[in-house]
Amino acid sequence: MSDVAARPAPNLLAKGWVKSGLIFIAVVAAAILGAQFDDSGTLYKVFIDPFQQMVQAPDLLAQTIWEGLVSGVLYALIALGFVLIFKASGVFNFAQGIMVVFAALTLVGLYEKGVPAFLAVILTLGVMFVLAVTIERVVLRPLVNQPDIILFMATFGITYFLIGFGEALFGGSPKQMIADQLWLPKGAIDLKLFGGLVSLQKIDIAAAVIASIMIAALAAFFQYTRIGRALRAVADSHKAALSVGISLNQIWVIVWFTAGIVALITGIMWGARSDVSFALEIVALKALPVLILGGFTSIPGAIVGGLIIGIGEKMGEFYWGPLIGGGIESWLAYFIALGFLLFRPQGLFGDKIIERI
């Protein structure tokens, strides 16, 4: 059993952390001392100026944290799709990104054919279920007990199939997400805070709420139900799970279908922020640093990792980005993740794998 959430996390406070914390404080203190005579020095710009900005304009700080929080929750949702499949079949599902595109295009495509919006959502879920069953039958079942790398390569195959299939069905032109028809709110709530304006987009609030509910529901489902227990058994060993009568096929269909649901929600939320096109595929890769940070097998890891990456990259981009020309957020996420890996190679909540020879 790899019930990670229940395990206390003493490692977080282990010596390595204390030590590095002290080193960090010492560096900052030295920097403050070294730089206080020089307002234009590099150290000043790196260690003092951003914090001064935070204090001087708390409204912008609040706004940045809010933006980070929203992206964080959305990243966590995508990461969850990966984690579930990783737990059940031991593979990184390369096809998650294209499943986002496929789900969103199916939804919009059905709506354009005249299907009412909410019925289109249900039908899209049906399509994602059929997809899950097909993947299980055609791709996974013949590969039971093959090395993980074979399954991983198979998800590449699924990706390229879905790209081609999706383009054949829907064409490559961008489409508009049917956000209004799905009763997703528009406009913003402007809060007067800290002597400034913090504007919360209603769609972002909706995204955060929906994603949080999804995450909580999924976490509860896989933690407390019979299927959830079966999933965790499968995660430990395919053979052992089969020997006690757990249907591997059923579990696989369930997790791939769940990944399909996550893909649809991700597609709706990101599609509403931009448009629905094959470019959405890239969005799923934003979950990679989250997974590195949170561990590939941990649901709480995906959530906490998502929030750390989301807030960290927005803060980094906003306050430190201008120092090196901006546009740092895409690699900063990996940088943050790698920083954590130095101290916890298995990820924040990942399973510590001890292999004895």
Next chain:
Amino acid sequence: MKTTKLMKGAALGALLAASAQVAPALAQDSVYFANNAYRTGPFSGSGIPIGDGMRDYITMINERDGGVNGVKVVYEECETGYDTKKSIECYEQAKSKNTILYSPWSTGATLAAIPRAHIDKIPILSMAYGLSASADGTNFPWVFIPPFTYWDGASLMVKHMAAELGGMDKLKGKKLGLIHLDAPFGKEPIPVLENLAKKYGFELKIYPVAAADMQNQGSLWLSIRRDRPDYLYNQGWGAMNPTAVKEAIKNNFPINKLVGVWWAGGDDDARAGGPEAKGYKSLNLNAAGTNFPVIQDIQKYVVEKGKSLAAKEKVGENLYNRGVYNSMLVVEAMRNAQKLTGKKVINAEDMRRGLESLNITEARLKEIGMEGFATPTTISCTDHSGHSKAYVAEWDGTKWTKPGDWLEPLKDEVRPLIEANAKDYVEKATGWPKRTEPCEKSS
């Protein structure tokens, strides 16, 4: 067992049949023209209308006139997915099939092809994209970049800003933000903007967008909120553009102060913003709409006969018409090459001569049904761009309009930079061949 054998046989048969169809039968009186396209991948939203426009104009010339002076143009697309690696394969393919011209359709692909083309002697036509410095024909005899370069575009942005503020002297103390795709294409305007910022005393803020974050521009727009630029110039492409329009509206940035480069002027880009996108601007080199004889001929000879890949209502959209314009340049250069050489079936070297002395006058535009569609362009031996005029198009909520006049780029500012940069490029590329091609008299 039997059925699988049968299926394998059938599959093999289908494969053979398919490959037999692919090879185009090159008749005596035809030329081959390969065009890079990206109807798939993250940038297909911009790639599809352009590809359709290019394809339909060539088809129309073949259908209506029986080709260029009787020579059919065999037009073939090579799918790149906007991937530079694949574009190189496309280049090699085009070369092996003796294309008269290489049409890269991406700045990255153009940069990769420039050194090759000078050795293989294949002209590159990078219409209003690619390496700005290649406008220097003395150092880049095989590259053509009409009707203007990204540097001209950047200077036009500054000119537009000055015009709205009430004069070049009013630029002092203002702030211009550049949002750009963090790729060779996106970075092109930076040197000119830096130069002009220094000269006219405005401040330049640069906001790069990584391709992976095209749809995730939250923190960038926070920075814009902090910096409060007076104007924004968007050098964006693909999914980055509709996101930028939406974010501008979300962040209460005045939409009429957001100006896109001509590639950020897709109908789908602006449409994403809904009714609030009214007033969004974009530099433009061609007119949008179907109210031109050339587009009507395309409708008559191509679209209505079911020979187009475009949906009927997409014909005449901004990027579609841009594709038409590009193909027009190809056809006109072919005509010119035929006239210069006296040959009917020309090759790549003839085509280079045709491009180098291309002179599209107002009268000629009228003859080919493009009056008011574009402005005259003249390419010469030294000037491979023409630095022609552009206008600032405005989105009225449903379509692109042309509220103002055609503007001339700040050629005096841009040209010296181009020449200096071209010299620099040639010096760094060891063994760059010196120009040996003789100059043509302008026709």
